Amino acid sequence: MVPPPAPHGSLAPAGTTALPGPVPSLITGIPWPPWALAAVAGAAGILIVSCLLCAICCCRRRRRKKPRDKEAVGLASTRGATTTHLVQPDVDSLEAGPGGPxxxxxxxxxxxxxxxxxxxxxxxxxxxxxxxxxxxxxxxxxxxxxxxxxxxxxxxxxxxxxxxxxxxxxxxxxxxxxxxxxxxxxxxxxxxxxxxxxxxxxxxxxxxxxxxxxxxxxxxxxxLGPPGTDEPELSGELCVSLRYVPGTGRLTVVVLEARGLSPGLAEPYVKVQLLLNQRKWKKRRTSMRKGTVAPYFNEPFTFRVPVSQVQSVDLVLAIWARGPQLRAQPVGKVLLGARASGQPLQHWADMLARAQRPSTQWHRLRSPSEVDQALGLRPRLPLHLPHH
The missing domain is CATH 2.60.40.150 (C2 domain)
Known part of the structure; x- marks a missing residue:
C-alpha cells in the first residue's frame, strides 16, 4: 500500500532521498520524466563548458598576437633605434628658408x-x-x-x-x-x-x-629666386574682348578699359588697326576720355575678315594721349595675331578655338618701337625739301 502523504510543514520520512528546500520542490513540480531532466542538464553543462573553452582560447590568441604586432610595427624600438633622419632623409632641404631653391x-x-x-x-x-x-x-x-x-x-x-x-x-x-x-x-x-x-x-x-x-x-x-621688388612701373594695361564668327567672317573687337596709365597724360583714346600681309588695311578709333588714368571705353568695332585671311591679319591696338608737349603721341601698343607671342598669341588662339564666343583678357602695353619692329614696320623718314 502507498503511505499517505505527509502533512504540510512536516519533515520527510527517514529512508527517502528528497532534500529539504525550494529546489527539490521545483524539480518535483516539473511534469517531465527524470531522463528528460537529465538530458537538459547534460546539454546545459556541455554548452557552458564550450563557452568557457572558447573564452580561454581567445585570451591565449590575443596574448600571443600582441608581441608580434609590436615587432611588426616597430613600437618597441621607435625611441631607441628610429630617428627623424631615417624617416625623412631630406627634411632639411625641404624646409628651406624663404626664397630657398x-x-x-x-x-x-x-x-x-x-x-x-x-x-x-x-x-x-x-x-x-x-x-x-x-x-x-x-x-x-x-x-x-x-x-x-x-x-x-x-x-x-x-x-x-x-x-x-x-x-x-x-x-x-x-x-x-x-x-x-x-x-x-x-x-x-x-x-x-x-x-x-x-x-x-x-x-x-x-x-x-x-x-x-x-x-x-x-x-x-x-x-630661381624670389620675385624682384624693383619692378619698374608699367606703362599700363588694356582690356580687350575678341570674337570671330567664321560663317560671316565678322571680327568684333571691343575696347573695354585701360589702367595704370601715366598721370601726366591727358585725353587718352585707342586706335584699332588691322594689317594684312604687313600692310595697313583698316583702322578705327575710340572717343577720348578726359581726366582719368583708367579710362573706360566699352566701344565695339566690327571688321570683315574672311576665313582665308584670318591667319594673315595682325591686330594692333595703340593708346594715344596728349603729353606735356600738348601733342598726341602713342603711349603703348598691343599686338594680337598669328605673329604675336606670349599672352596675345594665346588670346588670339582662344578666339579662334572658341568661335562665336567672346574672349576677354588684359594685355600689358609694349613700347611702340618694339611692336613696330616685330611687325617689320619702318619709321617714316622726314622729307627733305630742296632749297631754292
Missing amino acids: QQWGRLQLSLEYHRSNQEVRVGLKQAAGLRAPDPGSPTDPYARVSVSTQADQWRETRVHRGTLSPVFEETCSFQVPQATLPGATLRVQLLAFRRFSPHVPLGELRLPLGTTDLRHVLECWHE
Missing part, C-alpha cells in the same frame, strides 16, 4: 652669343618645382625674358595651363652690343596668368652676362 623652383635654359650680329640668343627649355600661389587651384605659368640694356623690351612665352612644371621649348633673341655685354644682365620672370586680375609672380632668375662664358652654347639648370 626648394620654394621657388628651377629653370633650364641655354645661352648663346653671336658676335657677327651681336645677338644674345636665349633658349627656354623647361621649369620644375614652381610654387603655386593659391594651393588647391590650377596654376597657368608663363615666362617673361628681358635684358637690362633694353629694359623696355621683353619676350613672353605662351601660357601653359594647369601645371607647375611647364615645358617651354621656345627661343628668343636680343640685340646686345659687345661693348655693353659685360654690364648686361639677363632677367627671366616666371608668372602665373590671371585673366581679369594682375598676374602673380612665381620666381625670378637674374644672370649676369659679363661673368658667363658665352663662347659656347651653355645649357644648364638654374635655381
